[in-house]
Amino acid sequence: MGSEMCIRDRSRWCTDYLKLKPYESFIGNDEVISYVGIRADEAQRKGYISTKPNIKTVFPFVEDNIVKEDVYRILNESGLGVPSYYKWRSRSGCYFCFFQQKREWIGLYENHPDLFEKAAAYEKIGSSSRDSYTWNQGESLYDLIKPERIAQIRADYAKRLERDKNRFSAKQKLMDVFEECEVEGQNKTCLICHL
Numbered sequence: 001m002g003s004e005m006c007i008r009d010r011s012r013w014c015t016d017y018l019k020l021k022p023y024e025s026f027i028g029n030d031e032v033i034s035y036v037g038i039r040a041d042e043a044q045r046k047g048y049i050s051t052k053p054n055i056k057t058v059f060p061f062v063e064d065n066i067v068k069e070d071v072y073r074i075l076n077e078s079g080l081g082v083p084s085y086y087k088w089r090s091r092s093g094c095y096f097c098f099f100q101q102k103r104e105w106i107g108l109y110e111n112h113p114d115l116f117e118k119a120a121a122y123e124k125i126g127s128s129s130r131d132s133y134t135w136n137q138g139e140s141l142y143d144l145i146k147p148e149r150i151a152q153i154r155a156d157y158a159k160r161l162e163r164d165k166n167r168f169s170a171k172q173k174l175m176d177v178f179e180e181c182e183v184e185g186q187n188k189t190c191l192i193c194h195l
Contacts, residue, residue: 105136
């Protein structure tokens with residue numbers, strides 16, 4: 001394998017068995033360039049790198065320093081627009097993905113009730129937790145869509161967004177984090193910035 005590493009070893013089983021193995025099987029021994037859509041601002045993601053010598057992986061967004069805002073701009077300027085599911089999903093993926101957030105299950109219920117019902121049909125509610133399978137631990141999809149639960153999930157999400165907005169970013173300067181204070185009618189930076 002050398003310095004090339006197959007990311008598949010660290011991927012979720014569904015990515016491995018439902019996407020990557022069928023993909024490599026379809027390609028066979030043909031020479032292929034695999035374009036991976038990871039952006040330059042997604043350093044935490046590694047992406048798919050095959051160990052097969054006939055598959056060359058390319059990361060054009062990383063190479064061209066394209067970040068999320070650039071992708072949205074490109075989609076809008078091209079006339080394609082941002083996919084409508086991003087109004088209620090944080091990423092693309094299977095409609096029944098058990099890694100999705102609870103607010104995304106609600107979005108599925110509101111936007112695609114037929115797919116929500118298909119996902120709910122996979123759940124099994126038994127007499128005990130050992131006899132049950134639900135997409136969310138301890139809560140069925142039907143429990144999730146009760147009006148009071150939807151309101152709670154939306155309120156929790158709004159709080160999280162507010163917390164994230166106010167969280168210190170590694171790109172911020174310390175002097176921008178502290179508010180300016182007024183002293184004798186003049187704006188002066190907070191004392192800590194003068195230390």
